Amino acid sequence: MFSARTSTDLARLFSSFTANDPQYIVHIDREKTKSLQVPISQITDALQVYMGSVYVNDFDFNNRSYRVYVQADSQFRPQPKDIREYYLRSDTGKMISLDNLVTVEQTANPQVIRHYNLFRSAQRHLRPRRPTEFLS
Numbered sequence: 001m002f003s004a005r006t007s008t009d010l011a012r013l014f015s016s017f018t019a020n021d022p023q024y025i026v027h028i029d030r031e032k033t034k035s036l037q038v039p040i041s042q043i044t045d046a047l048q049v050y051m052g053s054v055y056v057n058d059f060d061f062n063n064r065s066y067r068v069y070v071q072a073d074s075q076f077r078p079q080p081k082d083i084r085e086y087y088l089r090s091d092t093g094k095m096i097s098l099d100n101l102v103t104v105e106q107t108a109n110p111q112v113i114r115h116y117n118l119f120r121s122a123q124r125h126l127r128p129r130r131p132t133e134f135l136s
Contacts, residue, residue: 018110018111019108019109019110020108021108021109021110021111022106022107022108023106023107023108023109024080024104024105024106024107025104025105025106025107026047026102026103026104026105027102027103027104027105028040028043028101028102029101029102029103032100032101033101036090036094036096036100036101037090037091037092038088038090038091038096038101039091042088042089043088043098043101043102046086046088046098047098047102049070049071049072050071050072050076050077050082050083050086050098051072051077052071053069053070053071054069054070054071055067055068055069056068056069056070072086080104080106081104083098083099083102083104084097084098084099086098086099
């Protein structure tokens with residue numbers, strides 16, 4: 001990429017590839033989850049509802065159809081630290097903070113990894129400085 005940028009034959013060269021998009025990894029403490037009798041599926045369902053959304057059903061009102069989604073209000077889900085505010089019920093009936101069962105780690109990874117012939121690839125866009133020289 002650097003040698004192409006310093007070339008006198010190319011006018012513009014850029015790539016849409018970025019390797020530092022922020023992402024969060026959620027680690028579930030399986031030992032603690034088992035000891036508190038909380039199913040892992042309940043943790044993943046709670047994370048999906050609170051941090052994302054879940055489709056519930058459709059209903060009709062005034063000859064229009066509406067979709068119903070369940071999600072936490074936007075003020076309660078902008079930061080990963082908001083997991084401290086979420087609770088779920090164990091099999092014994094106790095309310096347990098989700099913060100006790102999961103840890104959140106921030107990482108940086110590519111947002112999208114493109115493939116060409118099954119190999120990882122990155123797109124590059126370029127324009128020749130003198131387009132008429134490259135016509136055949």
